[in-house]
Structures are given as structure tokens and as C-alpha cells.
Amino acid sequence: xxxxxxxxxxxxxxxxxxxxxxxxxxxxxxxxxxxxxxxxxxxxxxxxxxxxxxxxxxxxxxxxxxxxxxxxxxxxxxxxxxxxxxxxxxxxxxxxxxxxxxxxxxxxxxxxxxxxxxxxxxxxxxxxxxxxxxxxxxxxxxxxxxxxxxxxxxxxxxxxxxxxxxxxxxxxxxxxxxxxxxxxxxxxxxxxxxxxxxxxxxxxxxxxxxxxxxxxxxxxxxxxxxxxxxxxxxxxxxxxxxxxxxxxxxxxxxxxxxxxxxxxxxxxxxxxxxxxxxxxxxxxxxxxxxxxxxxxxxxxxxxxxxxxxxxxxxxxxxxxxxxxxxxxxxxxxxxxxxxxxxxxxxxxxxxxxxxxxxxxx
Amino acid sequence: xxxxxxxxxxxxxxxxxxxxxxxxxxxxxxxxxxxxxxxxxxxxxxxx
Numbered sequence: 361x362x363x364x365x366x367x368x369x370x371x372x373x374x375x376x377x378x379x380x381x382x383x384x385x386x387x388x389x390x391x392x393x394x395x396x397x398x399x400x401x402x403x404x405x406x407x408x409x410x411x412x413x414x415x416x417x418x419x420x421x422x423x424x425x426x427x428x429x430x431x432x433x434x435x436x437x438x439x440x441x442x443x444x445x446x447x448x449x450x451x452x453x454x455x456x457x458x459x460x461x462x463x464x465x466x467x468x469x470x471x472x473x474x475x476x477x478x479x480x481x482x483x484x485x486x487x488x489x490x491x492x493x494x495x496x497x498x499x500x501x502x503x504x505x506x507x508x509x510x511x512x513x514x515x516x517x518x519x520x521x522x523x524x525x526x527x528x529x530x531x532x533x534x535x536x537x538x539x540x541x542x543x544x545x546x547x548x549x550x551x552x553x554x555x556x557x558x559x560x561x562x563x564x565x566x567x568x569x570x571x572x573x574x575x576x577x578x579x580x581x582x583x584x585x586x587x588x589x590x591x592x593x594x595x596x597x598x599x600x601x602x603x604x605x606x607x608x609x610x611x612x613x614x615x616x617x618x619x620x621x622x623x624x625x626x627x628x629x630x631x632x633x634x635x636x637x638x639x640x641x642x643x644x645x646x647x648x649x650x651x652x653x654x655x656x657x658x659x660x661x662x663x664x665x666x667x668x669x670x671x672x673x674x675x676x677x678x679x680x681x682x683x684x685x686x687x688x689x690x691x692x693x694x695x696x697x698x699x700x701x702x703x704x705x706x707x708x709x710x711x712x713x714x715x716x717x718x719x720x721x
Numbered sequence: 722x723x724x725x726x727x728x729x730x731x732x733x734x735x736x737x738x739x740x741x742x743x744x745x746x747x748x749x750x751x752x753x754x755x756x757x758x759x760x761x762x763x764x765x766x767x768x769x
Contacts, residue, residue, distance in 0.1 A: 447744060448744055448747060448748055448751075451744065451745060451748035451749075452748040452751045452752050452755075454748075455748055455749055455752035455753075456752045456755065456756070459756070635745055636743065636745035636746050636749060637745045637748050637749055639749065640745075640748065640749030640752055640753065643749075643753070644752065644753070644756060647756070652760060653756075653759070653760060656766070657759050657760060660759050660764070660766060660767040661755070661756055661759055661767075663767045663768065663769040664755055664759075664767050666769055667767075667769075
């Protein structure tokens with residue numbers, strides 16, 4: 361994670377703080393739009409000169425432009441607060457994407473995804489714990505890596521850090537490892553998917569199940585195709601919904617291990633950790649299913665979701681500082697990498713195995 | 722440390738209990754507001 365986007369805590373009035381976000385949001389929009397223009401310009405040039413140029417999606421351009429800015433000139437202070445809003449655009453985009461799903465499809469695909477998530481959770485937790493012990497990582501760092509790789513990356517690690525009373529340093533290592541692997545997956549997954557000839561549905565499920573951060577999972581899906589992005593978001597959202605249960609499990613485990621008082625109100629704990637944007641996603645889908653929107657309005661909302669993702673993808677590039685990731689040490693990264701490869705392989709095998717039933721591959 | 726700073730200061734996840742609305746809720750409100758504006762024809766056609 362780049363130190364460049366860490367903003368100082370401040371006590372300015374809300375209106376001033378909102379104004380302070382504008383330069384960074386403008387930077388996200390500019391880089392994202394530049395990515396879109398680049399894709400269109402290359403396609404137009406190829407068409408005009410009768411050249412078969414590869415179609416590189418705006419998603420990749422937006423990320424690459426973000427990476428270039430972040431890793432060369434860095435992000436000036438005035439832009440940092442606004443750049444950090446990329447998480448907000450991601451979640452808003454996901455909620456809006458709910459309009460493209462009928463609620464019945466969400467329940468069907470969501471339950472299939474949840475079944476896969478259950479296997480993926482068990483596997484990642486077991487594997488990361490074994491690898492952490494083997495490479496002699498601290499037990500809490502191992503727990504954080506297991507939580508980060510099994511659910512939703514950075515948010516899960518931050519949610520778990522307080523619950524298991526882990527050190528800042530351990531959380532920092534775990535986040536750096538998950539982010540480095542997320543950046544790698546972003547480029548590796550679409551290449552593997554194309555090499556294996558996966559359908560949009562199968563690839564989307566795979567990216568949603570195996571790529572850790574929601575932003576990277578969405579971007580990997582969008583790099584494959586628009587339809588794959590839809591399925592990646594659905595599978596990832598199902599995975600995110602389990603965050604409370606896993607963090608609660610770890611909180612109880614560590615409380616027992618250190619003989620301190622555990623979680624008193626488990627229902628409140630689960631609600632507190634539950635990602636609320638999932639509810640928004642379901643609500644928009646319910647409204648669309650009930651016919652609250654006309655077809656052109658559904659297209660407008662889907663386009664708005666794409667614009668929100670455009671800002672997110674530029675933010676993914678901007679928040680990845682390769683030098684900072686390299687500083688964090690190799691052992692947590694090694695545990696994460698071995699575990700992630702195994703998880704990617706097993707989830708892919710699961711999707712292949714279920715392909716006859718789902719008609720996905 | 723830097724990443725934890727980010728979580729603390731930018732995402733404010735550690736302060737979720739103290740804040741009236743979390744980032745998640747703001748994203749839901751923004752999306753629903755946009756949906757209402759489109760539904761009632763206040764926002765014009767959104768091209769891609």
C-alpha cells in the first residue's frame with residue numbers, strides 16, 4: 361500500500377473536507393477517462409489502417425496509468441484524500457450493478473457461490489495456517505493472512521486486527537502480501553482464463569472466489585469481459601458476506617487462547633462486521649425484479665455503475681506502490697503466494713467439476 | 722504500519738462504531754439516490 365495516499369487525520373468542517381476530496385476524485389476520473397480514450401483511440405486507429413490490433417480494455421489502461429503515476433512522481437498531498445475514495449466508488453458501483461441481476465438469479469448463483477465459498481474458506485484457512493507454521497510466521501500474522509486470503513483482503517484484515525488484537529506490524533505485513541498478490545492476480549487470471557478458454561460465467565466465478573480484494577476481483581473480471589465482471593462481483597459479494605462469521609470465529613479462538621473475555625454479543629458483532637453494501641445490491645436487484653425501472657433506465661444505471669468502476673480501477677493503480685510492497689519482506693509474501701496458487705487451482709477445479717451442472721465452462 | 726494507517730485514517734474502519742454512517746452505508750445511499758434520480762427522470766440519459 362502506498363504511503364502516498366495516507367491522509368492526515370483532521371478536524372476540518374465537513375464541507376471543507378468534501379471540497380478537499382475533489383482534486384483526488386478529479387485525478388481518478390481523469391486517469392480512468394484517459395484509459396477509456398486510449399482503448400477507443402487504438403480501436404479507431406486499427407480500423408482506419410486495417411490493422412488487427414489487440415483489444416486492450418480501458419480497465420487495464422486505467423490501472424496502468426495509475427501505477428505509472430503512483431510509482432514515478434507519486435501522489436501529491438492535495439490529491440491523496442480524494443484518491444482514497446476509490447473504495448466508495450467500488451461499493452457504489454457494486455450496489456448499482458444489482459440492477460443487472462434478477463433477484464432469483466442472485467439467489468441461485470449466490471447460493472452456488474456460497475457453496476464454493478465454504479470449500480474455499482475451509483481450504484484457505486487450513487492451508488495458510490499450515491504454511492504459516494511451516495515458515496515460522498507469528499501465529500497472529502498467520503491468522504491475518506488466512507483471513508485476508510479466505511475472504512476479502514484488506515477490509516477483512518483490518519476488521520480482524522482489532523478483534524484478535526494483532527500488532528500493527530503483523531497487519532501491515534498481511535495487507536502488503538495480499539495487495540501484492542492481488543496486483544499479480546489482476547494480470548495473471550485473465551491470461552490463464554483465456555488460455556483455458558473459460559466462459560464468462562466460469563471466469564467470473566473463479567475471479568470472484570480466488571482474487572482477494574474486491575477491487576482487484578472486479579477489475580480481473582472486467583479485464584476478461586463485461587459479463588465476467590458481473591459474475592465476479594456476485595461471487596465476491598457472496599464471499600464478502602461471510603466476513604463476520606470468520607472474524608468472529610478467530611476472535612473467539614484468540615480470546616480462548618489468551619484466556620481473556622470473548623465476544624459477548626455475537627449477533628451485534630456479526631451485524632457490525634457485515635458488509636452493508638451487499639444489502640444495497642440486493643435492494644436494487646429487488647427493485648429491478650419488481651419492474652421499478654424501464655429498460656433504458658436499467659441501461660442508464662448499469663452505465664453509471666461502469667463510470668463508478670472506472671474511478672475504482674484508476675484508484676487500484678494509484679494505491680499500488682511496488683517499492684513499499686517490496687519493503688515488507690518475503691516470508692509473508694511466500695506464505696500468501698503458495699496459498700493463493702493452491703486456492704486458485706482448487707477453486708478452478710471446483711468450477712470445472714460443477715460445470716456440467718452449471719453450464720458454465 | 723503504513724497500511725494500517727490507511728485503514729485507520731482513510732477508510733476509518735476502526736471507527737465504524739463511533740461514526741453515524743460507515744462507508745458502506747454512504748455507498749448504498751449514493752446508489753439509491755442515483756437510482757431515484759434516474760427513475761424519476763431528473764438525471765438525463767447516461768451514456769457510456
